[in-house]
Amino acid sequence: RKEVEQDPGPFNVPEGATVAFNCTYSNSASQSFFWYRQDCRKEPKLLMSVYSSGNEDGRFTAQLNRASQYISLLIRDSKLSDSATYLCVVNYAQAGTALIFGKGTTLSVSS
């Protein structure tokens, strides 16, 4: 069964805080991993792909642990504009296969 699990939150943090989100996936055959961001009633937008060696994009750092089937996202120096739902997304096979979404973790950054 293909499942992606996330802590739904909400995470309520002040501006400037560091916050971390976790995600686990059930199928060890998973091949591609992504974090998407979704604002209320909007489409999912790619935040970053997640690579085996870990990767960073500005204030955002993603990590992948294949042995534990675990993905993380770290946001440093949170901004008000970071308030959104963060979706952990997994692709299980070669090109053309469905993306499996977690339900998302809600982040609220306050001033």
Place this chain on the structure above:
Amino acid sequence: EPEVTQTPSHQVTQMGQEVILRCVPISNHLYFYWYRQILGQKVEFLVSFYNNEISEKSEIFDDQFSVERPDGSNFTLKIRSTKLEDSAMYFCASNPGNSNQPQHFGDGTRLSIL
């Protein structure tokens, strides 16, 4: 930056009617997808389409649903005999064809069944 476009942005239909949701994927992409998101729930895969045929579909995508690429640019989702539980956001997405590259989503059609 090229984007996936969807029309209409909001569709209101009586239960039992047929609806067609339209999408224009990014022009050089090869794989096309439909997803739906019921309010408050996660995004769910419906169907993927490649080389003018369905390549994968979920349990949700039953005989009520069909997809078509009627010309070189449009990709449509048809829902026959709509039910109340079909009310959701429907997202179209496309991908160049490499699983390591993410899918790009349109801004969705909100379908409301009365």
